[in-house]
Amino acid sequence: MPYTSALVVGAGPTGLTLACALRAAGVGVRVLDAASGPATASGTLGLPPRAVEALDRLGALPAVAGVAGRELRFGPDGVLASRAQIEGALRERLDRLGVAVEWGLAVSGIRTEGDVVEVRAGAEVIRAGWVIGCDGVHSAVRAAVGIDFPGQPVTERLRVADVRAELRRPRDTVAVWFRAGGFLAAFPLPGPDQWRLMGPDGADLPGWLREETGAEVDEVTGESAFPVQRRLATAYRRGRVLLAGDAAHVHAPLGAQGLATGIGDAENLGWKLGAVILGRAEAGLLDSYEAERRPVAAEVLRVTGEATNVLFSQGWAARLARGLVLRSRWMRRRIAARASQLRVSYRRGPLGAAAGQGEVVAEAAEQRVRLAQVAMGPGSWLGGVGTAPVTGLGRVRAGDRVPDFPCHRASGVPTRLHAELGGHWALLSPFADKSDIVRPWLGESVVDLRWPHNELALIRPDGHLAWRGHHTADLQRWLTGVLGQAAAATPILTR
Numbered sequence: 001m002p003y004t005s006a007l008v009v010g011a012g013p014t015g016l017t018l019a020c021a022l023r024a025a026g027v028g029v030r031v032l033d034a035a036s037g038p039a040t041a042s043g044t045l046g047l048p049p050r051a052v053e054a055l056d057r058l059g060a061l062p063a064v065a066g067v068a069g070r071e072l073r074f075g076p077d078g079v080l081a082s083r084a085q086i087e088g089a090l091r092e093r094l095d096r097l098g099v100a101v102e103w104g105l106a107v108s109g110i111r112t113e114g115d116v117v118e119v120r121a122g123a124e125v126i127r128a129g130w131v132i133g134c135d136g137v138h139s140a141v142r143a144a145v146g147i148d149f150p151g152q153p154v155t156e157r158l159r160v161a162d163v164r165a166e167l168r169r170p171r172d173t174v175a176v177w178f179r180a181g182g183f184l185a186a187f188p189l190p191g192p193d194q195w196r197l198m199g200p201d202g203a204d205l206p207g208w209l210r211e212e213t214g215a216e217v218d219e220v221t222g223e224s225a226f227p228v229q230r231r232l233a234t235a236y237r238r239g240r241v242l243l244a245g246d247a248a249h250v251h252a253p254l255g256a257q258g259l260a261t262g263i264g265d266a267e268n269l270g271w272k273l274g275a276v277i278l279g280r281a282e283a284g285l286l287d288s289y290e291a292e293r294r295p296v297a298a299e300v301l302r303v304t305g306e307a308t309n310v311l312f313s314q315g316w317a318a319r320l321a322r323g324l325v326l327r328s329r330w331m332r333r334r335i336a337a338r339a340s341q342l343r344v345s346y347r348r349g350p351l352g353a354a355a356g357q358g359e360v361v362a363e364a365a366e367q368r369v370r371l372a373q374v375a376m377g378p379g380s381w382l383g384g385v386g387t388a389p390v391t392g393l394g395r396v397r398a399g400d401r402v403p404d405f406p407c408h409r410a411s412g413v414p415t416r417l418h419a420e421l422g423g424h425w426a427l428l429s430p431f432a433d434k435s436d437i438v439r440p441w442l443g444e445s446v447v448d449l450r451w452p453h454n455e456l457a458l459i460r461p462d463g464h465l466a467w468r469g470h471h472t473a474d475l476q477r478w479l480t481g482v483l484g485q486a487a488a489a490t491p492i493l494t495r
Helices: 013-024 049-058 083-096 140-145 205-213 257-277 283-312 316-327 329-340 417-421 439-445 472-483
Strands: 003-009 029-033 107-113 116-121 124-133 157-165 175-179 182-188 194-200 217-227 241-243 367-371 386-390 406-409 414-416 425-429 446-450 456-459 465-469
Touching (some): 003 116, 013 049, 013 257, 049 083, 049 417, 124 257, 182 205, 439 446
Parallel strands (some): 003 124
Antiparallel strands (some): 107 116, 157 194, 406 446, 425 456, 456 465
16 A cells, blocks of 8 residues: 555645645655546635735745735735635645645545554555645545534525626725625626625625626626535544644635635644654644644634624624724724734744743844845835844744744845745844754754844744744753754655
8 A cells, every 4th residue: 555654635725735835844745635626716716914925935826916026024915816826826836846636536434553544535545644634624534533523503694606797996906895784795806807796695796786886797607605604623633633724614704714724724734744754853743733723713713703793794783893894994904904814823822932932032132234135026125225223023922923024044145034934944043054053953944044133033934933042052942842852854755
């Protein structure tokens, strides 16, 4: 029977992101999907900023107009992209990493024996070190290992209609109207005058569009309705089987939060599982995956549930809330900030500041430092060659997301932090090369970066701060506490 270090079941955005992260770390991986081939429908129509950052780090950002070369210093904008575009970009990246998706293989059984998981997929039995179910709401992997997927009763249904209409609205954003009967949203689709309308089931979406804009719908090319589900798996791991994405959580499709949460699961799990497989960490590190990511999903379920109630309810409180959103720019900014998921932090998790990491941090003194110009594209925060006030990571603590910023490789070549991650750790220091102090734990998965601060900072592959401080002995103690004793690791590139 064939063997693979990691078997990813499901070739949607979550599964493909996870496979890219594992492969970039040097792990052998196979990706299976029960479908006969790639999705061709538009599906999801947005990448929230958090997901844009993740795919940028992995080199898998879709080539959508207005995105290539975007400066990501203070957090990227969201991107309007179809599911087909997102998955296509991820498959292309995975192809460059030497892995092709295997279609038409439905999982029908899973059995664990020792440190090997046997998976029956189609007529084949595959032996794997680890299995990750990224196979959606009706996950065969989740069912096979008996993880419960409880949820709240479904009372709302959404209707979606793909239409052709001459709608005079910008095609780089989503238009939303709040009405007495709920809401109407219009998403631009590829092709001239192509739009996707979304609103409550039973609503006359073309009629609502005409009332709001005066635009007539020339043709309805597709229409469907579906229930809003709210479910959260009781566990993200059972032995050597893990869950990610919609297999672990599902909620109302508002703001592409499901996509961002699934991609966040994949990036978080990717570096941890890779470290375990390569012998750089003990298996206990995987406990931090559920500890960090399940609270994020629970919060998304809570927030999207509240938003759904506001959008669908006809009560006075809901009507008042819809009116407040319409009138308040501050409220819209707050909603957008939360939906971006850029504020997600693991500070309270087992690897964060609440666990004793980085609770006392010396602030880097503000200084003016001459920086070489970094090619960031229009709107670069540097504003060209010159001086800029630099304060290091400021109040960022262990577990917090680290925004992208300019730095230098050890050779002196200008770069930016997120461009150097891509499945790797980053060690920032004021010196040319300090990575020798962490290579006994991280091997070749760490990159040396220079910055003009008298401080060391270790950044996780998923863009969160692992550790910061001034003493190498403290950093090495942190690595031992999180990963275990230093051990040589050998890349596992076989299937």
